[in-house]
Amino acid sequence: MRALLILLSLTTLNSTFGQDTPNPQPEVRRGGPRVFGQPVVPNADDVRAFPEPTAGFDQKRDDVPHGKLEMIEYDSKTVGTRRRMNVYTPPGYSTERKYPVLYLLHGIGGEETEWQRYAQPEVLLDNLIAEGKAEPMIIVMPNGRAQKNDRPEGNIFAAAPAFAVFEKDLIDDVIPAIESGYSTLADREHRAIAGLSMGGGQSLNFGFAHLDRFAWIGGFSSAPNTKRPSELLPDPKSATTLKLIWLSCGSKDGLFGISQGFHSYLKEKQVPHVWHVTGRGHDPPEWKQALYYFVQKVFRNEA
Numbered sequence: 001m002r003a004l005l006i007l008l009s010l011t012t013l014n015s016t017f018g019q020d021t022p023n024p025q026p027e028v029r030r031g032g033p034r035v036f037g038q039p040v041v042p043n044a045d046d047v048r049a050f051p052e053p054t055a056g057f058d059q060k061r062d063d064v065p066h067g068k069l070e071m072i073e074y075d076s077k078t079v080g081t082r083r084r085m086n087v088y089t090p091p092g093y094s095t096e097r098k099y100p101v102l103y104l105l106h107g108i109g110g111e112e113t114e115w116q117r118y119a120q121p122e123v124l125l126d127n128l129i130a131e132g133k134a135e136p137m138i139i140v141m142p143n144g145r146a147q148k149n150d151r152p153e154g155n156i157f158a159a160a161p162a163f164a165v166f167e168k169d170l171i172d173d174v175i176p177a178i179e180s181g182y183s184t185l186a187d188r189e190h191r192a193i194a195g196l197s198m199g200g201g202q203s204l205n206f207g208f209a210h211l212d213r214f215a216w217i218g219g220f221s222s223a224p225n226t227k228r229p230s231e232l233l234p235d236p237k238s239a240t241t242l243k244l245i246w247l248s249c250g251s252k253d254g255l256f257g258i259s260q261g262f263h264s265y266l267k268e269k270q271v272p273h274v275w276h277v278t279g280r281g282h283d284p285p286e287w288k289q290a291l292y293y294f295v296q297k298v299f300r301n302e303a
Contacts (some may be wrong), residue, residue: 065091074177100190105199134198194218201225218246245273248282251268
């Protein structure tokens, strides 16, 4: 309920999470140790974990094999309708082998095409797989707004409850649809979840709530729907089952304190994780480079 009230209050802001609007005006949250919208106060360890990607990292190349991006439909018992999701299969996809799956979630102003528009995951993965820097994987980009009219129309913040409902849709409908329709490795060690802004909050909330389903969790510029650190991970020892916890954000992002606060909690509890801070704001270039590095870490033992 607290997260819902926070999100609904954001209707007064001049910009929205997950839309192509750099540096949204932040919101102030009271009643707890975290206050959003205050000036960013960097700590000594709020630094890059990775350099800027090299030029051309996001350019489609004719000299590498290409995967396939397709829009599919599935039956959602949760919503009571057929819904759409964008699915990337890697070059040479074959039912003769099984693949790990990354569930990649969008922001509050987006839908199932947002990642394709902002970051072209199919291009990033084609290039990285060809270079041997990423495992061949399936990427599923569903619509995280679990309601019958799931278009980002009108007052997008009024759909905040539907983003919470998506947890059930993901677990009960999306994952079974993917695992029945594609050749997947259907265990937690080969299942990852990550997202940007609102989708970052969803990924942290859902991932930590379902440690039996996901072994790789990533939050990029996570929004105020993110639960408090002690709610996300009340038992830090349970995180030992995870292969990767990824947190990233730009230091010019008004929501920086959300990711920074969780990083501080994990550091205090001595929970291994990646903390990657750039000088960017709340914008697509931030999310593209985060995805670029995240997919090089998932499904690899050295992560």
